Amino acid sequence: MIDYLNTIRRRGTHMFLTVARIMLPVMAIVYIADRLGWVRAAGEALSPVMGVLGLPPEVGIIWVTTAITNIYGGMASMAALSEGLNLNVAQVSALGLMMLFAHNVPTEQSVVRRAGASATVTGILRFGTAIVCGAGVALACRAMGWLQQPVSLSWMRQEASLTQGPQGVGAWLLSTAESMGLILIIIIALVVLLDVLERLKITQLVTRLLTPILKISGLEERAAPLTTVGVLLGLAYGGALIIEAAERENYSARTRLLALSWLSLCHALIEDTLLILALGANLWVILVGRVLVTLLILASMAALTQPHTRWGQRLARS
Template sequence: MFGLDYNLGHSGLSLEGAPMTSILDYPRTIALRSLRMFLTIARIMVPVMVLVYIAQRLGLIAVVGDAIAPAMALLGLPPEAGIIWATTILTNIYGGLASMAALSDDLRMNVAQISALGAMMLFAHNVPTEQSVVRRAGASALFTGALRVTLGALYGAAVTWACDTWGWLREPVSLDWMRQDSALAGGTPDVWSWLWSSTQSLAMILVIIVFLVCFLDILERLGVTRLVTRLLTPLLRLSGLEERAAPLTTVGVLLGLAYGGALIIEATEREGYSARTRLLALSWLSLCHALIEDTLLILTLGADIWVILVIRTTVTLAVLAGLARLTLPGAPLARLLKL
């Protein structure tokens, strides 16, 4: 899938048995492919990042948080959770943590509540930017974004209801450490700090994309990609994905939607994934991505790992299984989404 044993550049020669000039084209091919993927993602992300930052500076995100605060009571969460989740949805998990630090003086939560809010943050964060990537990759940004927010709210409510009913995870959580962390409590950064941070983030995305392109090509050549695909076949059947989309989806699940989305955009242009495969793969990535980094961030708050990782991943797979059935050819949802 990701092997570069097909023709390189414009030479018309394959890598195996190729002359030295063709072999030297390999780094150039990797660099051009990585740069093309990065520019595709950057053109999507940068305008959205600017708009979100402006909204944050104008206080519009806090307004949204205040508006949904009353609904938090229905989810068994304090009103401050509305501001935290709104900030997370419109910025990212780090933005949500900054809001939590700013509100930590008055915030009183137990393990069940922090786990529920943490899971909601994991389901739905950085939605404007990430769903822009999803739209460019070939799936409905509105549908996948609504899926993230709706499932996040329902999951959070289910966690708090179950824990209240059976008396689970009632231990109080201390957020005193957040007040002492100036990096978290600093609030919205100034323009230059934001520009520097955003530039660093984009540079890191480029570095990781280059690494992924090289790494996936090596895995393909060693046969690891085929082995992973075979191991994932039961889950793939359950989720309705094509087997060839498994490695790409796995990358996004482990590392992040931007990386998985970039790979899917590039692979779709080359291999022509069906609209249904793109929807299922990108729905999976929307609901469950950056599984390691993001989960560790929420764990630092005192959340329960079963709630934010094990059960959340299981629920995601169940939702994907249902979505796979609802998007079979001729199904109403398939017609609605024009699959």
């Protein structure tokens, strides 16, 4: 029993330290940029583009803040702008979809790169998908008269924790330490859970149930459980597991690319969806739409990376 616990502790600690070394420097850079006002400036520069996409200019600030920091940062920006912001359900759903596809990009794509996929390819994939889907939802709903009910953001103005702006250094250090501690606990819990599921042969059952989706997305069956963890809980956790598994099981470059592209587009399906739902978005758009778009993109990537294709041959050599 002691040997088993020591093995779990070593695996969990190794995975945590690997992820922490990637995340902490990026988180510090993002925090400094936010404190200096660079994040807001980038959002303001993007504001005119939002009008072309059928969204209010202020949405540019909210989305860029989300993309560079995280969904909570985007919600804080939304709260700060809420007094003069008039949005309907369609616009909130379009914005929410953009936030879900592209949030915390610097930190998360650093994890993706360490896990063995191109941070540039997956980053462009996230931003491109966010813009196309956000514009598609906003313009289609406006043209068809769907989801035009106004959304009240008055509750955000009353929530002090959302309107305070960037944290002070002390508060940021404390919240970062708490976040990293939580990541350590969750990673160790996931290592234990996955080991138990493997011993009870539940992993094989889950893999069989996911086989139809795996065939569409082109993933190897052995990567299914780890990808599922990331889809449900978050890229940091799924990425940590894939980093460790890739070193142990020697995943092919194609499998790493497909699995991490999936996680880049569709992760933390429970928590993040609930956050965006609380803003007033439509569940069908932000959940069903997000999953279907991800499956469509992954199916296309799977076809384009077959061994006989140029992209597939390049991956095979890497």
